[in-house]
Amino acid sequence: MHLLNLTLGQFLALFGSMSALMLALYLLDRSRRRQVVSTLRFWISAEQPTVVARRRRIQQPLSLLLQLVSMALLLLAIAQLRLGVPASAPRDHVLILDTSAWMSARAAPPHGRVPARTLMDLARERARAYARAVPRRDRIMLVRADALTTPATAFEPDRQRLMEAIDASEPGATALNLEQALSFARQIQAQSGRRPGEVVFVGTGKLADHEPGKLGLRNLRFLSVPDAIENCGLRSIGVRRSGADSGVWEIYVSVRNYGVAPRTATLALSFGPSPDGPGKSPVGTQRLVLPPGAEREASFAFRTRAAGFLQAQLFPRDAFSADDRAVLQLPPQTLLRVIVYSAQPDLLRPVLAASPQVAATFRPPSQYSADSAGALVILDRFHPPAPPLGDSIWIDPPAAGSPVPVRARVTDVPFVRWLADHPLGAGLRTKDFRLESTSVFEAAPDDLKIGEVESGPVIVARPGKPKLVVLGFHPALSAMRYELSTPLLFANLLRWIAPGIFRRWELNTASVGTVRAPLDNDVRSAGLRVIREDGAGVPFTLRGRALEFFTGTPGTVRVLAEDREYVYSLTLPQLWESKWDVPTDVRRGMPKFPAPLREATDLWQWLAVAGGAGLLAEWLLFGRLRRGRARVSRRPMAMRKAS
């Protein structure tokens, strides 16, 4: 027997209020009986003072009792008293299935013909058992939870569909965000409009970050999946070119022991043209001793200019193999070929030799060939019979053969300004020198005026294809040769002409999920781009000097920042950081729902009739109808008199 519309507390509160009101009215009204008498003359002698305290007595207890019982019956009718168990009313349950990466760990090793069972298999089994235990009239929504909460079904009354959805659930690549899943479950139950059932979490309780806050879920149940599994895995791999030697990759590998026992693991790195194919060459091996819960880093140096795949492996393998191996694709290191046609090659040799990415070839002007086969051509005070087909830098060309028209030839003029707001003028600050002799060019509107004297530009860059830079003077033969601006100018010119050669690479292997990429201090936020392998953009945020983005699927994400490129190979699974401390008020284990004994029977019609009949009887027996009879007998006479 249960109430459908009101809780027992609400019913008692309403009935108590109504009873108190009725009793008060009773004491005020019914305690004083109104009576019409023939005369008052004899009552005066019988009169005695009215005692207020007497009013507390119930003069007509049967009437009051009848009224209270009638009102209780009516209230029960409003509350819809039903025969049957309340559990028979359908409810909506939310079944949260842990599909984090950790669920792919093997719970037990394969034994004979029995294949190895993963934590996901156990979780699916428990989820199916719960679905079978829930009464048939209840609906269940399956929610898959890893870093993102994804509803797999709606509130589903069909158990077959629910079982299919459970069977189709597979471990993801991210760690569990339980707070998000529980919050979603609470909201979806509130929006369903039906009687909320349980929120059941099936999983290990290993969380990505922090404990879920207080969500006010009193109907939470935890079906735990045992996961006493030792695991040691790769956390991240970082690869970057050495600052001292551009041919050397500096490799940093982070390994963590997730288990409760100390582990000794061997970290082996190899490099090859394909991730799994033959031809691999070992890069290095280190033996790591890892205490429980500890994280260790190992560093390697590897020299190569070739492209290939760097593979890191942990030995021996454990129950969770997804983080025992990681592969990172390394880009090739290419050189900028420069052919210098100069009669005085020693003037430019120090400038070009400063950069390891530049391979300079010095030739006399007599060996000039217009086809440089993709190399950058530097023409030192030389007028070629035919202009180079590729990119070129012209140093103090003769006026007759200059690719940019020469406006005038000036002598002993002070240098005035640099093009400071362009990468070509980055770092160029020197102004206090004079040029003994220089050509002043007639720049086209699209030309970049890198350096100027008072009468006009003396260094002009012409973008397009091919790129062209003309200097009106020879830096090594002018007063500029003692300034820092000279190598900076050539570095800027080479970087502008061939930006791909000078791009700095940083490669990381990390786990999917939220990635936090620290940026160099000189990186400007304006030109930042984050793209996937297919070129699609990835949303990101900037917090200080760190860039954050999220990806839920394994893959490669590139962060482009001016001349830098950060490559994140997100192939490692995201594992847990903490274990959920289950509150004491959370129910555990498989529930036993009370089976409905019979269909609920509505009683409100009979209760309403009984309550109404009780009030009518009270009215007839004790109410104003009876008291009014005496007055009714007077009424016809009074009416006739009036007529």
Place this chain on the structure above:
Amino acid sequence: MQPAPILDREFLEKLERLTLQWQKSFAGLVGGHNQSRFAGAGQEFLDHRNFHHGDDLRAVNWRAYLRLEKLFLKMFQVEPRVPVRMLLDLSDSMNGGAWQKFHYARRLAGALCYVGMVRLDSIEIHGFSNRLGRRFLCTGGRHRFGPVLDCLGSMEPGGQTDFLAVMREFISSYSQAGLTIVISDFLDDQGCQRALQYLADFGHELVLLQIWSEADRVPPWDGELELEDAETGSQMKVQFDDSARVRYTRAFDEYADSLERLALRAGGRYVGVSTAQAVQDVLFGPLVRARGVA
């Protein structure tokens, strides 16, 4: 649907052996069936007396003169036709208990009328409350009793009792004294003793029939009561219990006793009637004992 008759035939037949009684001899009245203390020109021989000068020679007993040679005069008993008047209370106080008292008073009045009409008495009926109502003359014997019932049936209670005003009007209307039957609860806030005494002082013989219901004499209620006077509408709040009930009944009985004393002192009769008693029992019991009827 015809209303039930006030008096049924069987009951009326029982009344035919009764006679309205009065004790006073009213001067100047002849006819009727009641004996008078005064001798006169009646049909029944009363006595002899010596002849005096001026007596009617037709009444001389000549046989006695022939035998005794002395004049004796025969005296005959006078049967005066005494006016019987009946005052029926129509005030609101008679209304209590769903017209219980009024119905009862109406039946009692009808029965007494029938008794009088059987003996060829003339009875004048007046309803009253704060003034005297329209007169209805009942005469002509039992065969004229039908209109009497119609008259009584058409009466309805209403108004506030004012005995003094009613009696003044009554006395001024009837200079000839007679038997006056007052059927009422005598519940007048100003008191009715003075008015009744006023009526007796003018030579009327009073027959007071006080009608009360059981609730008038012994109120059955308990607790805190808010009382309303049926006539004046004035209200009163009392705390009523057994002791108060005893005081109330005592006051009621004292008032009834005062009415009885007044009636007896004036040569009349008083009968207190509860509506719980049957009209027949009252007529053949208390009313006979009080010599209201014989």
